[in-house]
Amino acid sequence: MLFDISRLVRSYEQPFGTGVDRIDLAIGLELSKRFGSECHFVHAGRHGVCILPQALGNSVLQRLQHMWNDGLSPLETEDRLTRLRLKYEPHVHSHFLPKGDPIVSAQTTYVVASHSGVGKVRGGMTRLDPLGKMQRLIYIHDLIPLEYPEYQRPETKQQFSGFLKELTNAPVIAVSNSNDTDRRVKKYAAENAWQLAGTDVIVPTLDFIDTPATPLAPPVNAFLQNSSPYFVILGTIEPRKNHLLLLQIWRELSQRKNPPRLCIIGKRGWENENVVDMLERCPAIRDTVFEFAGASDFEVQTMLQNATALLFPSFAEGLGIPILEAAALGVPCVASDIPVFREIAPAGTTFLNPLDGVGWLAEIVSRASDLRTIR
Secondary structure, eight states: OEEEOHHHHHTTTOSSOOHHHHHHHHHHHHHHHHHGGGOEEEEEETTEEEEEOHHHHHHHHHHHIIIIISOOOGGGGOBTTBOOOTTSOHHHHOEEOOTTOOOOOTTOEEEEOSSOSGGGSTTHHHHHOTTSOSEEEEEEOOOHHHHOGGGSOTTHHHHHHHHHHHHTSSOEEEEESSHHHHHHHHHHHHHTTOOEEEEEEOOOOOOOOOOOOOOOOHHHHHHHHOOSOEEEEESOBOGGGOHHHHHHHHHHHTTSSSOOEEEEESOBOSSOHHHHHHHHHOGGGTTTEEEESSOOHHHHHHHHHTSSEEEEOOSOOSOOHHHHHHHHHTOOEEEEOOHHHHHHOOTTOEEEOTTOHHHHHHHHHHHHHTTSOOO
């Protein structure tokens, strides 16, 4: 087993992981547990493509498990390696691959679960597997960069297309995170002559676990001390998440009596000029819209658990982990009426067209009115 750990190494210093990060970690931990000494780690970074020592790869997995899932601080996770730094000396820590040096065989299965890694290096898979005999398994989260390039950075479509082309020039098993993604992958594979050895669907599941309590940051604590109703949108701020719709709605609500609040949880991403302009330059929403970019897992869970509802007005998603998180906490959800949400959302979810601003406004007002009158 050869697991591509590139994205997780890159995220080693991050105190919190994204949804894709956490799925990548869960798969890496499962492979390490299942295959033990037969599980090896490959990393593609600025030094090239290299095989990491098993102890180093397992240390990365365990550190991230402790920080992202166990709620420990980085200092509490320090081990005998002290701190992994990407500035390590390559010849000391890793076996770098000379061109044409095959180190894998037909008995090797390469697994990548992050849309990152060796496939991002031009010629990387050929260097790793020059005879094309290695079994390949790619876990696909979505095809959004190809289907909705207008929501991505200009270079992302070409990069992702190159990543898939690099991985599919030999037989590959494509595993999708939802039936909707699976349908899209099969269509794209047929159109682009992938050497598809098989497909499968593995939908991530979410077990509810109480996050270890940690002190709330003063802004979070102050927000929660206010008893007025609020709604949450959770995820990176990027165009396809449709934050702009909610900000326009809250601009309207700010003109009414007793408006609810909007809690935006997530870091700022890309191509967000209009959203940032409203967040920073719209005085009308200053007292009702609150942004939390670096919230801990405990803070996120606490804010979500006490929300009137999760709002999820995305134009496109591969899965929608916040819906699973809200369902695990028993929090209702108002979501876009898109195929994948219909597939994974629990009973009782309200579905609205992501362009239906009037409908979203009416639903938000109705739910907030159960707690306090809005006029």
